[in-house]
Amino acid sequence: xxxxxxxxxxxxxxxxxxxxxxxxxxxxxxxxxxxxxxxxxxxxxxxxxxxxxxxxxxxxxxxxxxxxxxxxxxxxxxxxxxxxxxxxxxxxxxxxxxxxxxxxxxxxxxxxxxxxxxxxxxxxxxxxxxxxxxxxxxxxxxxxxxxxxxxxxxxxxxxxxxxxxxxxxxxxxxxxxxxxxxxxxxxxxxxxxxxxxxxxxxxxxxxxxxxxxxxxxxxxxxxxxxxxxxxxxxxxxxxxxxxxxxxxxxxxxxxxxxxxxxxxxxxxxxxxxxxxxxxxxxxxxxxxxxxxxxxxxxxxxxxxxxxxxxxxxxxxxxxxxxxxxxxxxxxxxxxxxxxxxxxxxxxxxxxxxxxxxxxxxxxxxxxxxxxxxxxxxxxxxxxxxxxxxxxxxxxxxxxxxxxxxxxxxxxxxxxxxxxxxxxxxxxxxxxxxxxxxxxxxxxxxxxxxxxxxxxxxxxxxxxxxxxxxxxxxxxxxxxxxxxxxxxxx
Numbered sequence: 001x002x003x004x005x006x007x008x009x010x011x012x013x014x015x016x017x018x019x020x021x022x023x024x025x026x027x028x029x030x031x032x033x034x035x036x037x038x039x040x041x042x043x044x045x046x047x048x049x050x051x052x053x054x055x056x057x058x059x060x061x062x063x064x065x066x067x068x069x070x071x072x073x074x075x076x077x078x079x080x081x082x083x084x085x086x087x088x089x090x091x092x093x094x095x096x097x098x099x100x101x102x103x104x105x106x107x108x109x110x111x112x113x114x115x116x117x118x119x120x121x122x123x124x125x126x127x128x129x130x131x132x133x134x135x136x137x138x139x140x141x142x143x144x145x146x147x148x149x150x151x152x153x154x155x156x157x158x159x160x161x162x163x164x165x166x167x168x169x170x171x172x173x174x175x176x177x178x179x180x181x182x183x184x185x186x187x188x189x190x191x192x193x194x195x196x197x198x199x200x201x202x203x204x205x206x207x208x209x210x211x212x213x214x215x216x217x218x219x220x221x222x223x224x225x226x227x228x229x230x231x232x233x234x235x236x237x238x239x240x241x242x243x244x245x246x247x248x249x250x251x252x253x254x255x256x257x258x259x260x261x262x263x264x265x266x267x268x269x270x271x272x273x274x275x276x277x278x279x280x281x282x283x284x285x286x287x288x289x290x291x292x293x294x295x296x297x298x299x300x301x302x303x304x305x306x307x308x309x310x311x312x313x314x315x316x317x318x319x320x321x322x323x324x325x326x327x328x329x330x331x332x333x334x335x336x337x338x339x340x341x342x343x344x345x346x347x348x349x350x351x352x353x354x355x356x357x358x359x360x361x362x363x364x365x366x367x368x369x370x371x372x373x374x375x376x377x378x379x380x381x382x383x384x385x386x387x388x389x390x391x392x393x394x395x396x397x398x399x400x401x402x403x404x405x406x407x408x409x410x411x412x413x414x415x416x417x418x419x420x421x422x423x424x425x426x427x428x429x430x431x432x433x434x435x436x437x438x439x440x441x442x443x444x445x446x447x448x449x450x451x452x453x454x455x456x457x458x459x460x461x462x463x464x465x466x467x468x469x470x471x472x473x474x475x476x477x478x479x480x481x482x483x484x485x486x487x488x489x
Contacts, residue, residue, distance in 0.1 A: 055100035115423030151422020207485030224263035236263035239318035253292025260321035268378035269323030276307035279316035332403030332489025334384035334438035340458035344434035361432030376449035392428035405488035414457035
């Protein structure tokens with residue numbers, strides 16, 4: 001019926017009554033499809049595209065020296081010479097040679113880079129001012145995305161007071177008025193939600209999902225494992241993401257043991273056995289998963305006591321671990337004023353295919369080192385402990401603080417971190433072996449484990465949530481309140 005109606009018009013350029021292009025209707029495009037954007041935002045550097053970089057700097061001189069008179073002669077500074085500086089330019093793709101019509105730069109504030117970045121020198125060509133708001137907004141959004149991609153957890157800019165409303169419409173927050181170059185300016189901050197978003201995605205639903213279940217014994221709500229009433233057993237259970245099992249089955253098998261022995265280690269328990277449940281499309285795939293699981297069980301010296309295997313189903317893997325301890329270390333044993341210590345194995349590197357998400361510090365370690373690391377929390381006997389897992393280091397600290405009925409502060413510069421990881425990645429990834437402990441100031445023993453770095457890098461505080469403390473004494477809130485909603489242990 002429809003084809004009969006449109007057949008008389010079915011030639012290129014012919015339109016239905018009302019002006020609808022018949023070809024657009026047939027292929028499903030919205031009528032009057034807009035032309036491709038005329039603006040291109042791209043990252044440039046002097047080596048790859050010196051002409052674009054020169055064009056941006058010439059534009060800056062035109063705007064900040066000639067037009068606004070903020071500088072004499074030139075507006076160059078040390079940030080231009082910092083090899084870490086990122087320059088983004090806007091090009092007009094409609095013009096020959098795609099000239100630069102706008103640009104902005106961003107760079108780390110500290111050396112080394114601690115995840116605190118700042119943007120500056122946002123400029124739009126006078127001839128493009130008619131569309132300047134769109135060009136400027138595109139550059140600012142691109143700068144925010146670039147800063148977060150570089151691992152920034154704090155991103156700020158000092159803008160001319162006349163531009164405060166423009167930045168505010170883009171979501172920036174006002175901090176303070178400042179005088180700069182004899183002109184009123186406003187310091188502003190872009191809210192980076194990376195940690196909060198991770199916490200919300202991985203842990204926030206737990207309160208509602210677990211309602212009505214008996215749960216762990218009093219004093220151990222929110223722990224990595226659960227003490228079995230009437231015994232010295234601790235039980236822990238973790239599942240591996242099905243997408244990870246499908247993509248990297250041997251590594252998934254290894255990690256299924258790793259995360260469970262870490263759960264027991266955080267509670268000071270010695271592992272005594274594992275149970276595994278494996279789903280796979282066929283026996284060959286199941287064998288690959290079990291190869292990794294077997295290697296890890298051997299490395300940590302934990303027997304696989306039994307489990308369940310099912311073939312002809314989508315990839316799935318979960319492991320239950322049993323351990324023993326007469327004095328389990330709770331996550332909720334901390335209190336406001338306690339020192340927070342992070343003990344982590346910084347060796348290894350990003351797992352191939354999981355850069356920025358999974359740090360492999362374990363697969364290359366001798367079994368003796370892995371087993372000694374597993375006993376470190378038990379030997380230290382802190383007031384509270386958790387191993388860093390899905391919620392990342394900052395989110396896991398928030399869980400420990402929540403179970404302890406308080407909040408937490410983390411000193412960014414003091415957190416042990418490998419050179420190959422940005423602050424943003426390190427505080428949100430799964431780090432292999434990393435323990436967070438809390439104890440009374442100067443009242444506990446440090447967590448000593450081979451091949452690890454350990455440092456006091458924060459404290460538990462009154463209130464709720466997690467704040468990062470920066471070298472200039474500023475705080476940024478990264479977790480606004482409770483992580484799981486399950487409350488104090």
